[in-house]
Amino acid sequence: MLKFKDLVFTNKPLGGVGAHVVFENGMTVSVQASKMAYCSPREDRYHENDYESFEIAVWDEVGNWRTREFIGNPKHGDDVAGWQSREQINEVLRKVQKFWELTPVPEDLEKEILARKTLDIRIEPTK
Numbered sequence: 001m002l003k004f005k006d007l008v009f010t011n012k013p014l015g016g017v018g019a020h021v022v023f024e025n026g027m028t029v030s031v032q033a034s035k036m037a038y039c040s041p042r043e044d045r046y047h048e049n050d051y052e053s054f055e056i057a058v059w060d061e062v063g064n065w066r067t068r069e070f071i072g073n074p075k076h077g078d079d080v081a082g083w084q085s086r087e088q089i090n091e092v093l094r095k096v097q098k099f100w101e102l103t104p105v106p107e108d109l110e111k112e113i114l115a116r117k118t119l120d121i122r123i124e125p126t127k
Contacts, residue, residue: 001093001094001097002021002023002093002097003090003093004031004086004089004090004093007019007021007031007048009031009047009048011046012032012034014034014036015034015035015036015044016032016033016034016035016036016037016039016043016044016045017032017033017034017045017046017047017048017050017051018030018031018032018033018034019031019048023096023097025096025097025099025100026060026061027058027059027060027061027066027096027099028058028059028060028061029056029057029058029092029093029096030056030057030058031054031055031056031084031089032054032055032056032057033045033048033050033051033053033054033055037054037055037082038055038080038081038082038083039051039052039053039054039055039082039083040052040053040083052085053082053083053084053085054083054084054086054089055080055081055082055083055084056071056080056081056084056088056089056092057079057080057081058070058092058096065079067079067080067081070092070095070096070099071084071088071092072091
């Protein structure tokens with residue numbers, strides 16, 4: 001399982017450091033730190049060890065932002081999450097790597113679903 005310590009950070013052209021990884025399930029995790037990122041310190045430094053916290057973002061293979069789902073706060077109002085500790089990033093990395101792991105459908109439920117001739121889909125209005 002990939003962890004923060006395994007990320008490969010590079011110096012960014014506009015300053016600071018960043019790493020991103022694309023997983024086999026199509027999810028991408030980006031970890032950034034610079035004077036323009038939500039991190040601590042909010043400065044352009046040259047190594048990830050120079051930072052206490054980082055900005056993180058997650059998106060899927062078609063570019064949909066998924067950060068909120070993985071930081072444990074679905075009401076978070078931004079596509080990135082700032083001031084994330086190494087431990088918090090490890091938790092996001094763990095969740096992203098587990099995403100799309102399939103849980104087998106019980107055999108009796110699978111038979112019931114396959115026996116249906118129609119699929120009942122209901123769309124609820126958003127509030």
